[in-house]
Amino acid sequence: MTVKRDPAQDDCSIQRTLDVIGDRWTLLILRDVFRGVRRFSQIQSDLGIAKNLLTDRLAALVASGVVEKVPYQDRPVRHEYRLTDKGRALSPALVALMRWGDEWCGDGDAPTELVHTPCDTRLELQPWCVVCNEPVAPTSISSRPGPGRHLDQETAHAAT
Amino acid sequence: MTVKRDPAQDDCSIQRTLDVIGDRWTLLILRDVFRGVRRFSQIQSDLGIAKNLLTDRLAALVASGVVEKVPYQDRPVRHEYRLTDKGRALSPALVALMRWGDEWCGDGDAPTELVHTPCDTRLELQPWCVVCNEPVAPTSISSRPGPGRHLDQETAHAAT
Numbered sequence: 001m002t003v004k005r006d007p008a009q010d011d012c013s014i015q016r017t018l019d020v021i022g023d024r025w026t027l028l029i030l031r032d033v034f035r036g037v038r039r040f041s042q043i044q045s046d047l048g049i050a051k052n053l054l055t056d057r058l059a060a061l062v063a064s065g066v067v068e069k070v071p072y073q074d075r076p077v078r079h080e081y082r083l084t085d086k087g088r089a090l091s092p093a094l095v096a097l098m099r100w101g102d103e104w105c106g107d108g109d110a111p112t113e114l115v116h117t118p119c120d121t122r123l124e125l126q127p128w129c130v131v132c133n134e135p136v137a138p139t140s141i142s143s144r145p146g147p148g149r150h151l152d153q154e155t156a157h158a159a160t
Numbered sequence: 161m162t163v164k165r166d167p168a169q170d171d172c173s174i175q176r177t178l179d180v181i182g183d184r185w186t187l188l189i190l191r192d193v194f195r196g197v198r199r200f201s202q203i204q205s206d207l208g209i210a211k212n213l214l215t216d217r218l219a220a221l222v223a224s225g226v227v228e229k230v231p232y233q234d235r236p237v238r239h240e241y242r243l244t245d246k247g248r249a250l251s252p253a254l255v256a257l258m259r260w261g262d263e264w265c266g267d268g269d270a271p272t273e274l275v276h277t278p279c280d281t282r283l284e285l286q287p288w289c290v291v292c293n294e295p296v297a298p299t300s301i302s303s304r305p306g307p308g309r310h311l312d313q314e315t316a317h318a319a320t
Binding site: 095143 | 264280288303
């Protein structure tokens, strides 16, 4: 895709996203929570992450509203971490990262295949244009300033 | 999405992907290259990244085959960094990360809108099932062991 250079870092949604989930451990923790690995001890043993690091990352994910800490028993009180709507909305991004790894970082064979449950078809993550009713190729993606672009940045110029 | 727990870290394509692009600076550098910011000095000033860090990250991206170093002039020789096919294949993942940031990390207004060039429609990144010919909801994604799953991991059990 080609995107015009934006001089204001704060106005880049990719950076905003990375501010929340850009950390490598954070993404691996999210991967586990999507898989149903929701409890501190489970995640800690699954990832082999230091407890202080896991505590920090989970606290940040709760603070950013991506996961919520929910009690699953009373005596003694025990908690697990569950995805919020904001967290579940990360699914397309995680699917895209996984599919890229399948195709380009391994031997070409997917260790785990994501499937569309209703038809059990291997999932193809494909940007789709609902107007043209066709898949969107990376080369047919361009950009324009959006409503969130500040007026004083309209002078932003293409970098090439 | 729900994905069965896989005890073998090396067999997770998300981790394989993060091994290549999981670093925050690396993703910001890729964002710039997708935008057409391809030269060391341009990227360095655009991101405000220390030169030694940028040198390290670009060398890693070249080593992993995501970008290639291409001369754009002879006297003196000057290079720029261009996406390879492997790098261009990251487009869906970057689009997904950007759209999530638009929706959940800002004020809801996109600083930059990605559009489908042929029809100038704002791009919707939507997993699409070509069999059912319908969008795939996160809740209708499940998983199964793929061809790359090692036999000795078939005993992997669901974490919940």
